[in-house]
Amino acid sequence: MVFVIVLAGLLVPNEVTIIPLYRMFDSLGLVNTHWPLILIPMLGAPSVLATFIMRQFFITLPKELEEAGRVDGLGRLGLFWQVSLPLARPAIGAVSIFTFLHSWNLYLEPIVFLSSKDKFTIPQALTQYVDAYGGAMWNVQLAAATLSALPVLIIFVLAQRQFVEGLAQTGLKG
Structure with a gap:
């Protein structure tokens, strides 16, 4: 029942929670800092998705592994650290990719929580390239958007390699 309630959190869009989050971070004095942007991924959809992915992975682990660990x-805690966690590398890689991409693509939250230009995130800063009349400088914006995609591509390639290695190292079939 608790898992179904947690899973229902995927149905709540981030836009619904922005006002309560703003009031909470404002009461803590964290508005116009990067702390809300650091803490929001832990409170929102990525954490619910991570819970779902990790649960689905751990329930597929064979009981024989647990029994073998108990015999040893x-x-x-030892079962978790020495048996389950090393096998969970593929799931951790998938969760890492999803969480990083969600954090990188935040657009609404930085607009709400950040007001000084020196603290803008990359998606927010890309909109600041305008000409003297307020029109978009498309050539500069597109060049900057291309460069801003490079870290995402690098993280994805690194996490994908980890994901494939973790699958190959499990040694479990079917």
Whole structure:
């Protein structure tokens, strides 16, 4: 029942929670800092999606692995650290990709929480390239958007390699 309630969090769009989040961070004195942008991914959809992905991974682990660990004298924490967590590298890689992409693509939250230009995030800063009449400087914006996609591409390639290695190292079939 608790899992269904957590999973229902995927149905709530981020825009619905922006006003309560703003009031909470304003009461803590964190508006116009990067702290809301750091903490929001832990509170929103990526954490619900991460919970779902990790749960689905851990329920697919065979019971024989747990039994073998118990025979070897491992406790619950030992089973997690020495058996389950090393096998969870593919799921951790997928969660890392989703969380990074969600954090990188935040647009509404920086507009709401940041007001000084020196603290703007890359998507927010891309809109600041305008000419003297307020029109968009498309050539500069597109060049900057291309450069801003490079870190995402690098993270994806690194995490994808980790994901494939983790699948190959599990040694479990079907």
